[in-house]
Amino acid sequence: MLDVDPQRLLVPTPHCPMGLVDKALESFKGWINLHVEDLGTNSNQTRQTYQIATRSHAKATSNLHAATMQHQGNPTVETRAALKVAAEARKKARQEESKSKSNYDEMMQRHDARSTSVAQRFEPMFRRCGVKREHCHGGKFNGVNCVRIMEKAVELFDGDTNNEGFVHEIKRSKLPALTDVGIETTCNLFARLLRLLDCVWSAVRGIDSGLLPTLQQIDTLEKALGDCKSLWLQMHLSTLQPKWHLTFDGHLLHQIRKHGGLADKADDSIEFEHQKLKRLRDRHRSIPSFKRRQSCIRKEIKRQRSPAVKQHVDAYHAKINNLNRKRHASVSLSVKRETKRVKREAVIHHSP
Numbered sequence: 001m002l003d004v005d006p007q008r009l010l011v012p013t014p015h016c017p018m019g020l021v022d023k024a025l026e027s028f029k030g031w032i033n034l035h036v037e038d039l040g041t042n043s044n045q046t047r048q049t050y051q052i053a054t055r056s057h058a059k060a061t062s063n064l065h066a067a068t069m070q071h072q073g074n075p076t077v078e079t080r081a082a083l084k085v086a087a088e089a090r091k092k093a094r095q096e097e098s099k100s101k102s103n104y105d106e107m108m109q110r111h112d113a114r115s116t117s118v119a120q121r122f123e124p125m126f127r128r129c130g131v132k133r134e135h136c137h138g139g140k141f142n143g144v145n146c147v148r149i150m151e152k153a154v155e156l157f158d159g160d161t162n163n164e165g166f167v168h169e170i171k172r173s174k175l176p177a178l179t180d181v182g183i184e185t186t187c188n189l190f191a192r193l194l195r196l197l198d199c200v201w202s203a204v205r206g207i208d209s210g211l212l213p214t215l216q217q218i219d220t221l222e223k224a225l226g227d228c229k230s231l232w233l234q235m236h237l238s239t240l241q242p243k244w245h246l247t248f249d250g251h252l253l254h255q256i257r258k259h260g261g262l263a264d265k266a267d268d269s270i271e272f273e274h275q276k277l278k279r280l281r282d283r284h285r286s287i288p289s290f291k292r293r294q295s296c297i298r299k300e301i302k303r304q305r306s307p308a309v310k311q312h313v314d315a316y317h318a319k320i321n322n323l324n325r326k327r328h329a330s331v332s333l334s335v336k337r338e339t340k341r342v343k344r345e346a347v348i349h350h351s352p
Contacts, residue, residue, distance in 0.1 A: 010255075010262075011247070016201075016252075019243035020241075020244065021141065021149055023237065023244070024193055027235075031186065032118055034047065036170060037118050037170070038173055043111060049103070050100040050101055050104040053100040054100075054101075056096065056097070057093040060086070060089045060093035061090055064083075064086040064087055064089070067079070067086040067087075070082070122166060125156055125163070125166065131149055150194050154191055154195070156191075158191070167183060167187045189231065193228065193232065199220075199224040200252075203217060204262055213261055218253075218256060225247070232244075280300055281297065284296050284297055
């Protein structure tokens with residue numbers, strides 16, 4: 001909906017690796033919760049119900065697609081009836097999946113809060129590697145922590161000589177039907193994915209031979225991007241993310257080649273704009289239509305940038321600041337008067 005030339009997009013170096021690392025860790029945790037960890041009899045049943053509902057919804061969606069194609073190719077009374085039946089079946093399956101997912105999410109939220117869960121046992125391993133969650137990021141990892149996660153991926157997953165990693169903790173709490181080899185294989189894939197992300201962004205930011213990257217460094221970046229993208233797709237992770245598109249669909253490599261690197265910039269203004277946009281989205285969240293909601297947000301932004309509105313806002317802030325200064329001045333004067341009164345009383349009651 002934004003009329004912006006793709007050539008004028010700037011790849012944000014702090015935010016892209018943050019988003020990709022968070023997505024990889026989120027997928028890793030989802031894999032453990034949904035397929036690996038032994039949650040107990042009742043919780044396992046809730047999870048199994050959600051898995052069955054998900055498969056049923058996928059099958060109903062496939063049947064609806066086939067019925068739609070058949071009706072479009074040869075519209076008859078029978079195909080129309082079959083299409084109606086398939087649509088009703090998909091609607092029912094979607095409702096069942098939504099209900100079972102709600103129960104599953106609530107159950108997993110309670111489970112992950114327990115000290116015995118795998119998610120809680122991962123936290124000491126993060127802290128040993130100097131990684132901690134930031135409250136200002138909603139409990140996620142900031143840029144510095146994401147860099148440490150990429151750099152210490154092997155230590156986090158496999159552990160070191162004195163401590164054990166994610167793989168050992170998962171093996172202790174896995175379902176009996178799963179094998180250790182399968183657990184190790186999947187964990188090694190996630191660890192390699194994080195290491196490849198480290199190779200990509202270190203090649204972008206770590207220019208040691210001079211101001212501009214060399215042809216060898218660009219070739220190394222291109223190979224790392226290709227390997228990382230192939231592994232990401234092989235693991236069937238989500239690609240519906242703008243940061244993934246900027247990184248792997250050519251924007252990053254194109255800018256490195258065209259401009260000789262990426263510009264370093266302060267992100268304070270971007271974060272401030274994110275906060276304003278979030279407040280606007282919360283204010284207009286009751287509008288059901290997406291296009292109508294975005295249109296109202298754009299009108300609000302234009303209104304705030306209007307010179308007349310800005311003049312009124314500046315005048316209001318100046319008035320508030322003036323009142324605050326007078327209030328502070330009066331408070332300061334009263335404190336001075338009280339201090340002088342105490343000092344005089346001490347002089348009067350002082351016995352020679």
